[in-house]
Amino acid sequence: MANQGFGGNEDFEALARQYWSRWGEMLRAGADAAPASQGIPGANFSGAGFPGMGFPGGANMSGAGAVMPGWNEAVAWWSKLAQGNAGLGGGFGNGLGSGLGNQADATIDRFNTQARGWYAQMQQLAAQFAGQDADAADIAGAWKRALGGDFGNPFAEVLRGMQGPGQQGFEQWFAQAAPFIEKLQRDGQAWSGMPAFGFTREHQERLQHLAQAQADYQQQGQAYQTLMAEAAQDAFKRFEQKLTERSEPGKQLESARALFDLWIDAAEEAYADIALSPRFRDAYGALVNSQMRLRAAVQGQVEQVGDALGMPTRSEVDAAHRKIVQLERELRRLRDLVAGMPSSGERPERAAARQAPVRKSVAKKPVAKKAATKKAPAKKSPGRASVARPARKAR
Amino acid sequence: MDKQDAFNTGPLNFSPDMLAQEAMRAQDKLRAGLDTLREVDHVDYGATAKEEVWRDGKVVLYRFRGDKAPTAKVPLLIAYALVNRPYMVDLQADKSIVRGLLERGEDVYILDWGYPDRSDRYLELEDYIQRYLGGAVDHLRGAHRLDAVNLLGICQGGAFSLCYSALNPGKVRNLVTMVTPVDFHTEDNMLANWVRGVDIDAFVDTLGNVPADIMNFTYLTLKPWRLFVQKYVGLVDILDDKSALEDFLRMEKWIFDSPDQAGEAFRQFAKQFYQGNGFVNGGIDIGGRAVDLGYVDMPVLNVFAEADHLVPPSSSKALGGLVGTTDYSELSFRGGHIGIYVSGRAQREVPQAIHDWLAQRSR
Numbered sequence: 001m002a003n004q005g006f007g008g009n010e011d012f013e014a015l016a017r018q019y020w021s022r023w024g025e026m027l028r029a030g031a032d033a034a035p036a037s038q039g040i041p042g043a044n045f046s047g048a049g050f051p052g053m054g055f056p057g058g059a060n061m062s063g064a065g066a067v068m069p070g071w072n073e074a075v076a077w078w079s080k081l082a083q084g085n086a087g088l089g090g091g092f093g094n095g096l097g098s099g100l101g102n103q104a105d106a107t108i109d110r111f112n113t114q115a116r117g118w119y120a121q122m123q124q125l126a127a128q129f130a131g132q133d134a135d136a137a138d139i140a141g142a143w144k145r146a147l148g149g150d151f152g153n154p155f156a157e158v159l160r161g162m163q164g165p166g167q168q169g170f171e172q173w174f175a176q177a178a179p180f181i182e183k184l185q186r187d188g189q190a191w192s193g194m195p196a197f198g199f200t201r202e203h204q205e206r207l208q209h210l211a212q213a214q215a216d217y218q219q220q221g222q223a224y225q226t227l228m229a230e231a232a233q234d235a236f237k238r239f240e241q242k243l244t245e246r247s248e249p250g251k252q253l254e255s256a257r258a259l260f261d262l263w264i265d266a267a268e269e270a271y272a273d274i275a276l277s278p279r280f281r282d283a284y285g286a287l288v289n290s291q292m293r294l295r296a297a298v299q300g301q302v303e304q305v306g307d308a309l310g311m312p313t314r315s316e317v318d319a320a321h322r323k324i325v326q327l328e329r330e331l332r333r334l335r336d337l338v339a340g341m342p343s344s345g346e347r348p349e350r351a352a353a354r355q356a357p358v359r360k361s362v363a364k365k366p367v368a369k370k371a372a373t374k375k376a377p378a379k380k381s382p383g384r385a386s387v388a389r390p391a392r393k394a395r
Numbered sequence: 396m397d398k399q400d401a402f403n404t405g406p407l408n409f410s411p412d413m414l415a416q417e418a419m420r421a422q423d424k425l426r427a428g429l430d431t432l433r434e435v436d437h438v439d440y441g442a443t444a445k446e447e448v449w450r451d452g453k454v455v456l457y458r459f460r461g462d463k464a465p466t467a468k469v470p471l472l473i474a475y476a477l478v479n480r481p482y483m484v485d486l487q488a489d490k491s492i493v494r495g496l497l498e499r500g501e502d503v504y505i506l507d508w509g510y511p512d513r514s515d516r517y518l519e520l521e522d523y524i525q526r527y528l529g530g531a532v533d534h535l536r537g538a539h540r541l542d543a544v545n546l547l548g549i550c551q552g553g554a555f556s557l558c559y560s561a562l563n564p565g566k567v568r569n570l571v572t573m574v575t576p577v578d579f580h581t582e583d584n585m586l587a588n589w590v591r592g593v594d595i596d597a598f599v600d601t602l603g604n605v606p607a608d609i610m611n612f613t614y615l616t617l618k619p620w621r622l623f624v625q626k627y628v629g630l631v632d633i634l635d636d637k638s639a640l641e642d643f644l645r646m647e648k649w650i651f652d653s654p655d656q657a658g659e660a661f662r663q664f665a666k667q668f669y670q671g672n673g674f675v676n677g678g679i680d681i682g683g684r685a686v687d688l689g690y691v692d693m694p695v696l697n698v699f700a701e702a703d704h705l706v707p708p709s710s711s712k713a714l715g716g717l718v719g720t721t722d723y724s725e726l727s728f729r730g731g732h733i734g735i736y737v738s739g740r741a742q743r744e745v746p747q748a749i750h751d752w753l754a755q756r757s758r
Contacts, residue, residue, distance in 0.1 A: 111627040119628045131410045139406065158619050162612065243406040252408035255417050259407070260628065267620040275585050285592020292594065292601040299601070318516060318603065325517040332526070
């Protein structure tokens, strides 16, 4: 059972309340006692709030990069408890049906993975400056340091956090295939730098190709991450700018959540700026293309193994599917012919009456019109009234 | 709550006490969430009764059944995108474009593309557009004894509907496109920017069908911080609200309940539309026939969302300069790509606008 010895919600409530109470007291005491530059007053927290759970993690509270005690652990614990309910007879299984129950579990998992760490770090930042007259540069600087400073790449962290078990994304595939690739490369290491000839030349070339594909994939991955790191540095600057814009009465932030949302705005803007650029297009394309080459190389090796074992390969199955689809297509065309109608299903007399259309904008971008954002039923758009309704072309 | 006047020169205006209170509220939400999650009801996706009326392989045509008989004489066929499930237009009782249309007397059908598997890898755009969409249209023409029906294409389904209408203009009486990409090379189209650098042939040759996870991952990385971080932090806010939590979970289900993409159709769509920008530049070939939007001569209503990050309005609005019809209208919706189906404003505005526009053209 996921709640590991807890009696249920009553225990959760009591312990969590006790914990949050101490958290609040600690914050208040810390704000009086210590300057912000020394970090939040959590480093002395003993972990005694939740006996027997190793909770909250005093161990992770040392240093400026430490995480606010509470949120991280509370959310992780809550997620376990919430998901544990899904496995109990009275939980999701009864109430939701498997579809929504699974969805709830998946959602909680994503919540735990994504919300926990980032918001915890932002709470840390907020606590560091709560009750003080800190300026935008101090806050943005502290946030940047918390995320790795000049070498930090929080964007890469977010994208990595998006991966999960069972997914069929790029990173998962590489993680799954890595042992296989390594074994192939170990086996072929002696051949890797030699010209291919003789009886085994085809095998040798395939392994060399695979090794090259892997090296290329890693190189393209690094180039992509360089852009992500660039976006991160831009995001820190935008964050400071946004903080500056909020540095007057009436515009100030009044919660850790508002501070967090401001960072999200800055990060998304910086990301969009990069992601819409030709540089990103090139890097993204190169990364995807390199992984396709690596995948294809691995699949080629798998086909070799399958063939040697007398198993049908994917290529063979694909070829059969292709033939079936082609046969079906031909069959439908013949059927339509037999039924006396063209394959498009259009009535012959109508088709015969069609004339060539008036095509207005081929090979050029249309001139942006002033937004004709009228509610339907709408009148004809301005500038279109003079366009003649085209006759249909005979086909 | 002790806001301190002293915090008036920096961007932060909160005290440790205020932070503690904020943390306490979060704790209350988390505690309440344990109960709420246990109480959330089983919810079926799709709020409106429907019946299967036609099928070709995995593709099924459904007719929705409203509380009252339709008054419209011409049926309205909805063609959704391949990349998500079509129940988004009928997600739940209070978030259903379909229900809104039925209540106003429309006779609504929807085409469900199903979940392609490896045996569908060689399906092409011709299959989706002429065979499946065309088959559904022909079925409705026969069943209703009409030459032409009304077509509502959404997102990629809108692009398909444009192709179908250009190739078979005599079978489409009125065409409505919703959040439909037309010019794929506008400067604000992030997804198209990425796709243009990808070797699509290598991509499809390697993957076969394109896994849904890759598609979803790509869509979500268009806004990674909002969709992967902020959204789940925001989940805390609704943990004590059973109804809101059910809505959230239902939407999560829809977002991640994605079919794989049939490889060859994906190849053609990515190359001809995303890379070739075929609606604008020409070059779209569906089963050996060129698509020219100049042939789209029936009335067209183009509905787009002003804050659409997947299909920027600039991409949709290009349609006005390309179609051959003289009866072209636009409806600009204040919202995003998803909000246009499920937001409260969408329920109030979109079905009514479509119904009014169709009614004007049924006389």
